[in-house]
Amino acid sequence: MKTGFLLLLLTAFLILPALLPPPPLAGEEKSSWEDYLAEADERAPSDKPAAFSLYEKAFRACPSDSSRFRIIRRAFSLSPCDPPPLSEAEKTEAEKHMLSLRVACLRNALSSFSPQGRIAVLKKIAEIAPSYASWADERIRAISHSLIESLTPDEKAELERLVENVTPSKLDDLARRFKKQGNYRMAIRLYWAYIMNKKTLTEEERSKIIAKVLELTKKLTEEISAEERKKLDDLFSSPMMTELTVRPSMKFFFIGSKDVLRRIKDKDIRAFDAAYILISDLYSNDPAANVRLPVVLNPFSTSRIYPSGAGFLVGRACFPADGKLPLHHYYIALDRKLGLPSLPYEFLYSGRREIASIYCRYMLGTPRRALREAEKMAAAFRRFYSERDIPFHLMPPYDVAAGFFLAVPLKYGKLRNGEFSWLKYREVWEIIISLSRALYPRYRFPVFYAYACAKVYGRKVYRDFAAMRLPVTEESFNDFAMEAFSLYP
Structure with missing residues (x-):
């Protein structure tokens, strides 16, 4: 008995170390979000760009809604935050856009x-x-x-008369006369008529006449x-030709005229930087992780702001008025750029963009006010879809479509203090992104979204979707859940 017990201890002694994770190598210790936050707070007074990057790392790693709210607010409040100078690649990109x-x-x-x-x-x-x-x-x-070719009717008539009635040898003299009068059009046409009708011209003579035509054409076009x-x-x-410049931020570099860039308030630049962190984290899509994105302010475009190439193109409608950027449109543009996955209907995109704007205003502005706007969107969805007899694919866009996405999360995603858990909502999109390519044709999207919400908020939510007159039944929900289980257990 004693021998068996000793053998058991020896076996445990040999096997257990292999089951434990290896100790971190020197210099490779993985910092927790608290470590990032503490270091950011320490560096904020003296090195704001470094503090911003550390706040971003802390935010992305943090598992708590309240702490994430506090972290992004600290990143947003770093002022003045002199960003790093442009890299050579960014300078090249800026020159191209200028x-x-x-x-x-x-x-x-x-x-x-x-x-x-x-x-x-x-x-x-x-x-x-x-x-x-x-x-x-x-x-x-x-x-x-x-x-x-743009002769007047009288000039055309005179040209035809001269070509028909004057011998070819005299056309050269007539052309010189019109040239002296400053009528280069008639002179050019007569020289061409001379070349066409004078059959005995040598190659040298022809070249001289063509040289005269080119000289007159130059004079005509420079008149x-x-x-x-x-x-x-x-x-x-x-x-716009001589005073274009670049204003870098932590996540972007703005390109435009000095006057326009000078008007933009530092607070709005910081809000756009912070919004990038929020939306890129929401969809786990971070193209500016290693390089900043260009934002080109083009006064010759009448549009607002939309993704263009690697960055964004800003039209006159979204230029800073009194120094303020219309941030709602900038937040929507971030969703256009970063939002995943592809959605089956355009109205769903418009709804998702409205939610992105609500999210940024919640985290960077007044949470209660943003939450009230979200509740209004859910109410608009119930009023203009659930209480009406229209098919899903004809749902109204913007607020109503946003309400479709928010109705169930708002019901089940509240925290004890009444605030909304954006971390939970992020999990919904994580599931949608993970399964998007594998599982849904467009007609199944409501069931797909109900399944993603059920994974986060509990199976009971499918009844809420059915009660809102969405095409989600218990049978369709169960079928979808069985199909998805192998991909997202």
Whole structure:
């Protein structure tokens, strides 16, 4: 008996160490969110950029709603927060966008000039942006051809009369006469008629006439009035051509004219940075983990703000008014950029974007007010969908669609203090993202969403979905749950 007991102890002594996790290597200890938070608080007074990065790490690792709220508020409150200078890659990206803005400025002005003025603008585009040279040359040729062809009715009649009645040898003299009068169009047309009708021209003579045509074409296309020349000079020396600059933040670098960037309040820049952390964490999608994203303020676009390439393009509608950014639209743009997964209907995207804005305003603004807005969205869903006889795919967008996503989480996701658990709601999207490619055709999305909510809030929620007149039955819910179990047990 004693021997068996000793053998058991020896076996445990040999096996248990293998079952325990290995000790961390020197320098590889994994910090907890409390460690990140403590270090961030310590560094905040002297090194705000480093503190911001540490607050972000603490936020992403933190398992508590109340602590996450406190952490993101501290990151948001870091002011002034001088971000790191642009890297070489970011400088290259900024230069590319500034060049695009200059080209956009010139292209936008084309319609306000005469044909000769447009040619001058196109030449400027080709000069500053060689990649546009062939595009500009093609349009210059088209405008030049149009200028040469644009004779008045009287000039056309006179040209036809001269070509029909004057011997070819005299057309050259007539062309020189019109050239002296400054009528370059008629001179060019007569030179071409001379080349076409004078059959005995040598190759050398023909080349000389063509050289005269090119000289006259150049004069014709550069025939610009003093008033329009001043207008061109004003365009080429405008702030959009000469005063573009970059204003970096922790997650973005804003590109635009000095005047516009100077007007943006530091608080709004910090709100956009903090909102990036919130929404990228909500969907576990962090493209700015290692590189900041460009935000190009383009006054020639009438739109608001939307993803473009690696970053965002901001139109006039979302420029800072009195220094304030319309942050609601910026939050929506972040969801457009970062939101996962693909959804089966456009109205669902509009609803999800409204929730992203609510989330940011909850965490960075007044939680109670944001929660009241969320409750209004849930009420709008019940009023304009649940109480009406319309199919799911015709659900109204925006607030009503947001209410579809929020109705059940608002009922079951409240904390004891009445606040909303965004961590729980994040789990819902984690399940949706995990299963999105495998499980739902568009008609099954309500059942899919009900399943994700049930995994987080409990199986009872399917009855709430059915009561809200959504196409979710106990049978469809059970079938979906069985199908999903193997992928997300």
